[in-house]
Amino acid sequence: MIPANLHFNKPSEYIESILNTGKMKIITEPTPFPAGVFGFSSFGLGGTNSHAILESEPQTPKPESKMDEGYPIIIPFSGRTEEGLKESLEKAKELAGNQDAVGLLHNAFRRNISGHEVRGHVVVTKDAEPQMSIETLKGTGEARPLWFVFPGMGSQWNESELL
DSSP, rough: BBBBTTTTTOOOOTHHHHHHSSOOOOSOOOOOOSSHHHHHHOOOSSEEEEEEEEEHHHHHOOOOGGGGTTTOEEEEEEEHHHHHHHHHHHHHTTTTOOOHHHHHHHTTTTOOOOOOEEEEEEEEOSSSSOOOEEEOOOOOOOOOOOOOOOOOTTGGGOOOOOO
């Protein structure tokens, strides 16, 4: 919903031609946000100006949650302190069924965040109690790659410490 402009009375003579062509509209009452790309501007009396370009989310059907199929969901997190990370991970357990929230967390913690020396994750499965893991990093602060190994039956990893 786009809120109405509270203090609009009459357009300036300098922008009347833009308003008449339909390229720009001043919202005078609450309006549903239609599909498309929109620009918003706000001009303050003290010289503070802000501008934003927004695009509506495509209205595509969302896929069914993999939780229904029994696949585990891994929710990554990082933080500055172990206590703060534990609190965040506890809240993340409640978000496991929300695919949008889990996707947002995956994107937010995909890269190394400066100062976040404590990392952890929650593994949530359909039938089991969520499992939490926390690790404190002692390193250079450089980004570390994340590897997922799917060894099949595992025969090619006989000498590996991964199994």
